[in-house]
Amino acid sequence: xxxxxxxxxxxxxxxxxxxxxxxxxxxxxxxxxxxxxxxxxxxxxxxxxxxxxxxxxxxxxxxxxxxxxxxxxxxxxxxxxxxxxxxxxxxxxxxxxxxxxxxxxxxxxxxxxxxxxxxxxxxxxxxxxxxxxxxxxxxxxxxxxxxxxxxxxxxxxxxxxxxxxxxxxxxxxxxxxxxxxxxxxxxxxxxxxxxxxxxxxxxxxxxxxxxxxxxxxxxxxxxxxxxxxxxxxxxxxxxxxxxxxxxxxxxxxxxxxxxxxxxxxx
Numbered sequence: 001x002x003x004x005x006x007x008x009x010x011x012x013x014x015x016x017x018x019x020x021x022x023x024x025x026x027x028x029x030x031x032x033x034x035x036x037x038x039x040x041x042x043x044x045x046x047x048x049x050x051x052x053x054x055x056x057x058x059x060x061x062x063x064x065x066x067x068x069x070x071x072x073x074x075x076x077x078x079x080x081x082x083x084x085x086x087x088x089x090x091x092x093x094x095x096x097x098x099x100x101x102x103x104x105x106x107x108x109x110x111x112x113x114x115x116x117x118x119x120x121x122x123x124x125x126x127x128x129x130x131x132x133x134x135x136x137x138x139x140x141x142x143x144x145x146x147x148x149x150x151x152x153x154x155x156x157x158x159x160x161x162x163x164x165x166x167x168x169x170x171x172x173x174x175x176x177x178x179x180x181x182x183x184x185x186x187x188x189x190x191x192x193x194x195x196x197x198x199x200x201x202x203x204x205x206x207x208x209x210x211x212x213x214x215x216x217x218x219x220x221x222x223x224x225x226x227x228x229x230x231x232x233x234x235x236x237x238x239x240x241x242x243x244x245x246x247x248x249x250x251x252x253x254x255x256x257x258x259x260x261x262x263x264x265x266x
Contacts, residue, residue, distance in 0.1 A: 043061075043062045043063075043217065043262055043263065043264070044056070044061050044062070044063055045063060045065075045080050046063055046065050046078055046079050046080050046087055046088065046089045047080060047087045049061065049063065049089055049115055049143055049145065050087035050088070050089050050143055051087060053115065053117070053143040056115040056143075057115050057116065057117065057143075058114065058115065058116075059114070059115055060112065060113065060114050060115075061112070061113070061114075061115055061145065062110060062111070062112045063078070063080075063089075063110070063111055063145065064080075064108065064109070064110040064111075064153050064172065064174060064217065065078045065079050065080045065108060065109070066078065066079055066080075066107070066108055067107045067108070067109060068088060071090065071135055071136070071139075072131060072132055072135045072136065074092060074093050074094075074129050074131075075090055075091055075092045075093060075136075075144075076090075076091050077089070077090060077091070078090075078091050078109070078111065089143060089144065089145060090118060090139050090142065090143075090144040090145070091111055091113070091144070091145050091147050091150075092113075092118070092123065092127075092129070092144055092145070092146050092147060093147050093150065094113070094123075094127045094129065094146050094147060094148065095147065095148050095149065095150075107152070108152070108153040108154060108155070109150050109151065109152060109153050110150070110151045110152075110153040110172035110217070110219070111145055111147045111149070111150050112147065112148060112149045112150075113145045113146045113147035113148050113149070114145070114146045114148075115143060115144075115145055115146075116143075116144055116145075116146050117141050117142070117143060117144070118136070118139045118140060118141065118142050118143070118144040119140065119141065120133065120136055120140060123146070127146070151170055151171050151172045151219065152166065152169060152171045152172070153171060153172045153173065153174065154166060154171065154173065155173070155174070155175070155190050156173060156175045156188050156189050156190050156198070156199040157189070157190050157197070159171075159173065159199055159222060159254055159256070160197040160198070160199055160254060161197075163222060163224070163253075163254035166222045166254075167222055167223055167224065167254070168221060168222070168223055169221070169222065170219070170220070170221055171219070171220070171221070171222060172217055172218070172219045173188065173199065173217065173218050173219075173256060174215070174216070174217045174264050175188035175189055175190055175199070175215070175216070175218075176188060176189060176190070176213060176214070176215050176216075177210060177211065177212050177213060177214050177215075177216060178198050178212070179198070179212060180210065180211075180212055181200075181242075181246075182238070182242060184202065184203045184204075185200070185201070185202050185203075185238075185246075186200075186201055186210065186212075187199060187200050187201065188201055188216070188218070199254065199256055200225075200246075200249075200250055200253075200254075200255045200256065201218055201220075201255075201256045201258050202255060202256070202257050202258065203218070203220075203257075203258040203259070203261055204234070204257070204258070204259055210261065214263070215263065215264035216261055216262065216263060216264055217260075217261070217262055217263075217264050218256060218258040218260065218261045219258060219259065219260035219261075220256055220257050220258035220259050220260065221256075221257050222254055222255070222256050222257075223254070223255060223257060224252050224253065224254060224255070225246070225247070225250040225251060225252065225253055225254075225255040226251070226252065227243070227247050227251065234257075
């Protein structure tokens with residue numbers, strides 16, 4: 001335990017080193033158990049939103065998937081990375097900050113926002129956005145998510161392979177709990193990949209109901225494990241043997257410090 005002190009229509013878009021001129025903010029920290037339960041209910045797929053829009057209009061949802069295509073200056077198309085032929089949905093960024101995508105062939109993100117039927121006039125008036133009707137006409141009256149928060153959402157294997165792309169950034173990670181080392185400390189891996197290195201997760205909101213082999217999403221910050229820095233920034237209540245064990249295994253390796261954990265939508 002620790003406490004903190006302190007897009008169908010692809011256009012061969014190269015998402016590697018570009019910085020989207022989309023407006024986004026990082027997901028807010030949340031350690032309240034009630035809020036975590038509420039977020040679990042909101043955690044849905046793009047297919048659910050696309051096919052069951054009436055069930056979600058007006059609700060705030062959290063979805064995770066691939067950026068397929070950028071549309072204009074303030075939106076992109078997103079689908080579920082694990083659902084072949086899944087429905088795309090338009091994500092409209094309405095928050096105000098930029099997000100830089102890491103190098104790679106694709107980018108996954110986690111988005112939290114309100115489900116709306118896309119109406120250009122309404123959104124321009126409410127959010128001060130300017131939509132090119134030539135680009136957005138096909139999306140009129142179609143389901144969209146008006147995003148108030150966006151976080152990069154790489155797979156555990158991407159993080160352990162190229163941690164420098166993600167250090168000190170707020171990200172959302174989806175995976176399967178591989179091993180619980182002790183309450184609030186566990187490893188996750190990718191459910192469909194074998195042989196990859198597991199990612200160690202430390203959470204400041206330990207939940208004894210978390211089980212091995214459970215698919216979860218964790219939200220937080222990645223940082224290299226430097227014991228002196230963790231001692232400085234967190235109140236680690238581990239016993240000496242466990243501290244030495246973690247230090248021996250993970251010194252200078254990526255460790256994910258989570259402040260949210262909830263069941264995966266997939």
